Amino acid sequence: MPSCFSRFACLRMLVLVCALFSQALAAEGLQEEILQLFPKATRIEPKQESPPVYSVYQLDELLGYAFESSDYSSLQGFSGKPIRLLIGMDLQGVLAGVRVLEHHEPVFLYGLGVQPLLDFVEQYRQHPIGRPIIVGGRRSDSAEGESTTQFDGVSKATVSVVILNETVLQAAMSVARQLLDGFASAPLATPKRELYQPMDWQRLLDKGYVQRWSLGREEVEAELGHPLSDYPEFEQADDDGPFSELHFAYLNAPSMGRNLLDAAGWQKLNEQLQSGEQALLVLSSGLYRHVPADFTPATAPSRLLLMQNDQAIELYDMHFNNGEVLEMLATPLRNVDAHIFRIKSHAAFNPAQPAALQLNVSLRRNHLVESHSHFSRAFQLDQQLFDIQQAVAPAEPVPIWLRMWQERWWQIALLVGALILLSGVFIFQHRISAHSRGFHLFRSGFLLFTLVFIGLYAQGQLSVVNIFTLLQTLWDGFDIRIFLMDPLIFILWSFTFVSLFLWGRGLFCGWLCPFGALQEILGWVAKALRIRQWKITERNHLRLQKLKYVILLGLLLSACYSLSLAERLAEVEPFKTSITLFFVRSWPFVLYALILLGLGLFVHKFYCRYLCPLGAGLAVLGKYHLFAWLKRIDACGKPCQHCRNHCEIGAIERDGRIDYDECIQCLECIVILNNDDQCVASISAHKQAQKAGKRENREAIIVSDWQPQPAD
Incomplete structure (x- = not known):
């Protein structure tokens, strides 16, 4: 018994020593960072417990405090993990600066690079925390008072910098109210x-x-x-x-x-x-x-x-x-x-x-x-x-996600209105598709809306990276607030998820994907320039279709090993380069996106059909759709191949059946079916009816002209 007790005591002592040693190493690791915030510092006290700050001195004069944001704020970034910051503040409540210790924001890791993030946090240097900060944009009127400060935002990273700003202010005000004169709340x-x-x-x-x-x-x-x-x-x-x-x-x-x-x-x-x-x-x-x-x-x-x-x-x-x-x-x-x-x-x-x-x-x-x-x-x-x-x-401040919804209310209203309109078109597709010219004008206008508003302006391009974020939150403990940070992405994902079980994956891929819309617009350009399309044999077409499922499987396996690795491999999607960053990126990424778009001039929607892992994932879920809304008739495929020949995505089988895993539901086959001047079966039936009518008229003339002869 004494032997066991002594072993247990030694083990506890070893754990305590290791903890103290690791804490000392962490503090030593922050020494250099703190000195960059307070260049005049000669002494940095160990981190105190309440409140958790590092007191910074020049000889015996207290210069201010340094503290880590993770001790005061649990706000999660757009990646699902907090942005860890080191913040310095003097005794008058003026920020000595902010240093980024750790972050997992995809747009800075694999898109814009870290420099825009560093430029943003540099704006906090010498900023008094008592002065309200406006991040990006302008107010409703042009006048700006001297008691407010406008920080330049980071284009394409609005959610991330808003969360970072809230993290800085929450942590700084918490320290100021406990340690600085003039900040403590009066009765x-x-x-x-x-x-x-x-x-x-x-x-x-x-x-x-x-x-x-x-x-x-x-x-x-x-x-x-x-x-x-x-x-x-x-x-x-x-x-x-x-x-x-x-x-x-x-x-x-x-x-x-x-x-x-x-x-x-x-x-x-x-x-x-x-x-x-x-x-x-x-x-x-x-x-x-x-x-x-x-x-x-x-x-x-x-x-x-x-x-x-x-x-x-x-x-x-x-x-x-x-x-x-x-x-x-x-x-x-x-x-x-x-x-x-x-x-x-x-x-x-x-x-x-x-x-x-x-x-x-x-x-x-x-x-x-x-x-x-x-x-x-x-x-x-x-x-x-x-x-x-x-x-x-x-009291708890208004949640950031709610503020994001309030600030983007008109974008939300416009998107929801567009989704309601699109749902109506799909529900009444047979009635609407009967007006061929009007339907084609509507589809062209909606695709332009998807590219310009949803994609380029509102940054609503869905990505397989969003799935990785969901996996991360499910692993760490699901928190819906992470997804509510970007209201348009949340609405689009919710609508897409519901539509998968109604119509399959085609509604998103054919109507709401900005990169898909860009490819289809390039298809219009190819037709206008009369660019000859490459013919891919049916055998090779079926093989290439499987490639996107292989890519999806590889990304999911890599996500199980490392989410960071999976996010890097997700660059197989050109969405970030072309839609999010609009080609303002290093040349290898731009060249890759341009090659894919260039292939789309010769093979209709090449990327969507053969490479898109997001489309593959949606197709897997879309297998369980409730309705097969794309109407077929007996003549479809037996022998009529008109719709199949006009299906640019190659989603109609020889026997006339629709392959919903590949169909983007452009509804072109429904337009053909519901217009008598386009559907071969209707044209043939009309011709037969005309022939039958002529034969009946000819027989009637013969009967009327024949007169019976009297008997001898």
């Missing part, structure tokens, strides 16, 4: 719901429940350094009146909200506000309103910010239209713009603490010169309106 305040006293507009102004802020022309001109007449938009403006006059009020407190809104408006506001969210009413008049004329509802205005503890808080329009807000307001103001803005829970806004409203002014003198400035109006709400309580853990 929170919640409005006293039972405290209410009816008041009119003037009484609300007198008590400070409605704040009035008038910004004069002279103040603005002094700050800008130019008279307003130098700016084209104000050349014809009257000299009377303020530059901007704003009224604003905090609506959550009944003494303010119930007195300003009518009963229906107060009820609607409370129904739309989620737990922990707050609302701010803003009205403005004058030359410069709080939103421009082209402001897009349900977005964040760049002209307006809420400030507290020197931190900028973004306001989000609650999508009450201007007329609706004015109708529910009890105010004598006229000719004003009115909006109700949402303050999200993760902003940790405390209404009982001093705050300020900031108006960002951006005026263009000409097409080259633009003047920027901002003005603030401090305010303090009556603390007696609130119950003061100690801060609790901050």
Whole structure:
């Protein structure tokens, strides 16, 4: 017994020593990375436990902290694995920089290369974490305030960089709230719901429940350094009146909200506000309103910010239209713009603490010169309106996947509409295909939509790599949020999966694959140029068809061994080069894609028919489709071969049967079948009917001309 105990103790000691040694090696490995974030550092303390940070010193002076994002954020990248970062931050909450320690994002590993990722994270250097960051794109209006920062995004990698940005900010704010002055949440305040006293507009102004802020022309001109007449938009403006006059009020407190809104408006506001969210009413008049004329509802205005503890808080329009807000307001103001803005829970806004409203002014003198400035109006709400309580853990922010769906709402709506339309065409294919010219115009237009919008613009090209991501999540623990990160890919995969069991793989391959659409368009070019098509014997055609299944099997086996290897081998798909990156890539990849497209000029959809592993995988699942919607008649294949000769994909057997594993459901055979001037059987039957009709007419003439002779 003592011997066993001593062995067990020795084993535990050995494990502990190995753990400490590996931890020391990891810390030593980060020393160089941390020194690149803090070049003046002379000493780096070992990683502390709570919070897990490395304290960085220059002699005895604390410079800041370095920390790993994986200790504070579990956000998964588009690959299904977190992006591991090393973040440096000084004592004022300014980022010393960000270093990428580990990532598995396919677009950077096997597409764009790592340099665009490094260029993106370099933008965090010397950025204060209290300033909101806009990644890529522009806001709904052109004015950009000084309290926001716009980072250049990475084209073709939008999801990855948005997740990276959220990872940086989550980790940095978590450390700042625990270790830095000015970031810790003050005691929170919640409005006293039972405290209410009816008041009119003037009484609300007198008590400070409605704040009035008038910004004069002279103040603005002094700050800008130019008279307003130098700016084209104000050349014809009257000299009377303020530059901007704003009224604003905090609506959550009944003494303010119930007195300003009518009963229906107060009820609607409370129904739309989620737990922990707050609302701010803003009205403005004058030359410069709080939103421009082209402001897009349900977005964040760049002209307006809420400030507290020197931190900028973004306001989000609650999508009450201007007329609706004015109708529910009890105010004598006229000719004003009115909006109700949402303050999200993760902003940790405390209404009982001093705050300020900031108006960002951006005026263009000409097409080259633009003047920027901002003005603030401090305010303090009556603390007696609130119950003061100690801060609790901050509420979870809006999930990234939900934000991605909200930001891409119009793309989602357009795609869903197109899929509904396509489903209708397939359901009523026999009725629609009877109009041959109209159907061909529709198919041509839809293929152009697939290539331009789904593929090149919305980046909705499905790939066998998506299957590898699914395998990875199933292995590590399925999390649907990974797939929800890209709403268009999620919708396309969901629709494709359902359609496989209705119509087979043809609906996706023939209508929704951008690379397939590109090949078909090249087929049009080949016909227009009268390029002679290569004839592949039926025997070789059947052999080549099996090649894509061999490629699929090889990729699946490689995925079992190494997902990274499988993702590299998946470059057999030219989708990333041609559709995702639009040929902006190193020459071997571009040459490979061009060769495949070039072969498509001589052999219709060469890649789809013989090499595509995604098509092979869909064909395997499509074997279980419920319906055989492509109608056949007795004459098909016995003896008529007209449809077979016109099937450019080679999916019709000699006996007239459809090979649904290979069919892309272009519906050309249905068009032929449902048009009497194209279907050979219908033409033949029509000719026979005409001949029969002529024979009957001739016999009738003979009978009518014959007269019986009288007997002798």
